[in-house]
Amino acid sequence: MLCLAIFLEELHSSFSIFAFPASDFSSQILQRTSIMTDWTECMNYGIHIAREAREAILHAFRIKKAVMLKSSPADLVTETDQRVEKMLISAIHEKYPLHKFIGEESVAAGEQLILTDSPTWIIDPIDGTTNFVHRFPFVAISIAFTVKKQTEFGIVYSCVEDRLYSAQRGRGAFCNDIPITTSGQEDITKSLLVTEIGSERDELALSIMTSNLHRLLEIPIHGIRAVGTAAVDMCLIATGGADAYYHIGMHCWDIAASALIVCEAGGVVIDTNGSEFDMMARRVIAASSSSVAHRISQVIRAFPCQRDDELHAPPPKKSTIDHTTDSNKVHKTGSGQRRL
Numbered sequence: 001m002l003c004l005a006i007f008l009e010e011l012h013s014s015f016s017i018f019a020f021p022a023s024d025f026s027s028q029i030l031q032r033t034s035i036m037t038d039w040t041e042c043m044n045y046g047i048h049i050a051r052e053a054r055e056a057i058l059h060a061f062r063i064k065k066a067v068m069l070k071s072s073p074a075d076l077v078t079e080t081d082q083r084v085e086k087m088l089i090s091a092i093h094e095k096y097p098l099h100k101f102i103g104e105e106s107v108a109a110g111e112q113l114i115l116t117d118s119p120t121w122i123i124d125p126i127d128g129t130t131n132f133v134h135r136f137p138f139v140a141i142s143i144a145f146t147v148k149k150q151t152e153f154g155i156v157y158s159c160v161e162d163r164l165y166s167a168q169r170g171r172g173a174f175c176n177d178i179p180i181t182t183s184g185q186e187d188i189t190k191s192l193l194v195t196e197i198g199s200e201r202d203e204l205a206l207s208i209m210t211s212n213l214h215r216l217l218e219i220p221i222h223g224i225r226a227v228g229t230a231a232v233d234m235c236l237i238a239t240g241g242a243d244a245y246y247h248i249g250m251h252c253w254d255i256a257a258s259a260l261i262v263c264e265a266g267g268v269v270i271d272t273n274g275s276e277f278d279m280m281a282r283r284v285i286a287a288s289s290s291s292v293a294h295r296i297s298q299v300i301r302a303f304p305c306q307r308d309d310e311l312h313a314p315p316p317k318k319s320t321i322d323h324t325t326d327s328n329k330v331h332k333t334g335s336g337q338r339r340l
């Protein structure tokens with residue numbers, strides 16, 4: 001099966017895109033080898049395993065947790081985050097052995113973050129870990145699926161609320177299978193905004209985050225909320241429950257799925273500098289309309305963040321003669337974990 005799949009993959013690389021009806025058997029093969037352009041079966045499998053992962057998260061939600069730190073005293077991770085991610089990745093790998101993964105906790109444990117043209121699952125096993133630790137009832141599983149670096153579907157499961165948000169590119173956005181659309185609000189003075197105060201605690205980030213709040217509130221706008229999970233924040237824009245979300249410092253796994261859900265709900269997703277959205281840039285504005293999105297980008301400022309695909313990039317190819325000594329090697333600001 002696998003050698004046929006690899007053969008088909010080779011065949012596919014010499015053609016553009018196959019788009020032909022296929023029987024079950026060949027569609028199974030084609031899905032596994034990224035030839036099919038209809039990813040419904042993959043999405044349905046993603047939803048199936050997200051439902052299984054939710055059970056594990058809800059069970060752990062109620063009990064005391066062992067908490068570890070990553071990049072700052074406010075960047076938490078638990079064994080449940082790690083266990084759920086391993087469960088999701090192994091279940092997907094078993095069904096789609098040729099697919100690739102970018103997982104928040106795998107990257108935190110040192111895996112390289114490389115987004116290629118291959119079918120890739122971008123996974124945040126628990127978005128809202130701080131909420132999870134404190135039993136604040138907004139925790140989500142976020143699963144995005146990209147092919148040739150384009151998001152084909154996104155799944156965000158708000159576990160305690162039991163709200164499963166999903167979208168397949170070009171086919172609309174849904175919450176528990178009911179279609180959702182943004183508010184369409186075009187006037188920022190009539191808007192309710194959502195944002196996050198992330199895990200940064202350095203002076204520059206804190207002063208820019210607080211000055212952004214001040215600058216937006218004095219426009220004026222109706223208000224600002226923070227749910228504690230970027231994925232759910234953005235799904236609230238997709239439902240029209242809020243009109244815009246902005247954030248600097250989050251990661252691709254936080255927002256890759258919900259960015260597609262917002263767009264499929266009729267919303268707009270851009271970079272905070274007003275340019276095209278780039279999931280690796282760690283800056284986003286998701287809004288009900290382009291006018292609100294661009295008004296926000298004129299008001300807020302971003303603090304510097306290293307891109308995801310630079311922060312966790314593979315080490316540069318070694319030159320034949322390695323002049324650096326151990327003491328001079330620059331160690332990446334990885335996210336080593338230590339128990340509280």
Ligand SMILES: O=P(O)(O)O[C@H]1[C@H](O)[C@@H](O)[C@H](O)[C@H](O)[C@@H]1O
Nearest residue numbers: 127128129196198199228229230
């Ligand atoms: O670490 P998880 O997966 O909980 O993701 C959250 C980030 O940790 C926050 O910094 C960030 O502000 C967002 O809340 C994001 O959802």
Ligand SMILES: [Mg+2]
Nearest residue numbers: 124127128254
């Ligand atoms: Mg997250």
Ligand SMILES: [Mg+2]
Nearest residue numbers: 104124126127
């Ligand atoms: Mg997480």
